[in-house]
Amino acid sequence: MQVFVTGATGWIGSAIVDRLLEAGHKVTGLARSDASAALLEAKGAQVRRGDLDDLDSLRAGATDADAVVHLANKHDFANPAVSNRAERGAVQAIGDALAGSHRPFVLASALAFLAPGRLATEQDRSPFHGIDSLRGGSENLALELVAQGVNTVVARFAPTVHGEGDHGFVAALVATARAKGASAYLGDGTTRWAAVHRGDAGRLVRLALDQRVPAGTVLHATAETGIPTRDLAEAIGRGLGLPVVSVPADQAGEHFGWLSKFCGADMAATSDATRALLDWAPSGPTLFEDLDSGCYYR
Known part of the structure; x- marks a missing residue:
């Protein structure tokens, strides 16, 4: 084809x-x-x-x-x-x-x-x-x-969509944490991101x-239906050796910039129908496994 x-x-x-x-x-x-x-x-x-x-x-x-x-x-x-x-x-x-x-x-x-x-x-x-x-x-x-x-x-x-060389949302969160001296999540950090x-x-x-x-x-x-953004911030904080903090909603734009609207969005999803239709079984590392590998900090 x-x-x-x-x-x-x-x-x-x-x-x-x-x-x-x-x-x-x-x-x-x-x-x-x-x-x-x-x-x-x-x-x-x-x-x-x-x-x-x-x-x-x-x-x-x-x-x-x-x-x-x-x-x-x-x-x-x-x-x-x-x-x-x-x-x-x-x-x-x-x-x-x-x-x-x-x-x-x-x-x-x-x-x-x-x-x-x-x-x-x-x-x-x-x-x-x-x-x-x-x-x-x-x-x-x-x-x-x-x-x-x-x-x-x-x-x-x-x-x-994570992995070695990622320059998307997670890489942007890592860069923001470095620049601000703290790994942050918005509000109570219960909004979720699929991965x-x-x-x-x-x-x-x-x-x-x-x-x-x-x-x-x-x-x-x-592959993962919804990772709480607080858990994501904590993993980044561990990786960078930085404190983890909550940012109130009225300071989201100042802290996260263009990322702020996504940090406050609940973006969780299943893939049950997709897996059944395609016989697709995700087998790659999880997001936390990639974060723990250090590839986002090099």
Whole structure:
């Protein structure tokens, strides 16, 4: 299978590319820089130059592929409207290219703000619609493409996709703890984050493509359903040898910066339906095992 992957050199994307190549698939990765192109070529993948604003390149990549995995995102936390609009435009462009073909389209989505206060399941539907909503409402847009003959599969990734080299939320918490001289959690620290190891996340997407799961399927890439943010702060404090403190809600922005809205969000989720459908059994290290290994402090 020829698979077109956006975000192919990113944290999750590079793991997915590795799993696809190991399984014998051919991969074309979207690359916006010479460095990204070189990384893909070194793995044996093909390169299509472009970015999320180059809709012609996205359409061409999708047209030439047997399947598409869309992971790229601008992640502009200072100006989220830029990210939201780019995401929606990219999904629409890919959908236009795949319409009527019934080819697989795996869309990377998120669990943030999906089901506050309870465990989210694959049956929950995203509350975000329209270009001005979170991620441009791309999950619902992609699912609407099913009616146009696109085999959309939504893969919702845990907020913490962890492992050696992680530069996401946990790495940001570690950097904040170093800068502030204390590892902190917000309020009483009872909000929870689901977690999955990067290798397990990559294998999930490969299984979804290999098994040609039905159009409209929602998958959850979660190995641990919900880790209290206080426990996470305590693990980071141990690793850095720093005190652990609670930050009141009215000081969240000052202490955590762009992370503050996520620190106060309950982002817990099950993956029971996903495991049963794909026969997917996460086997990588837990988040605390990765933290205790020291890889986040080197």
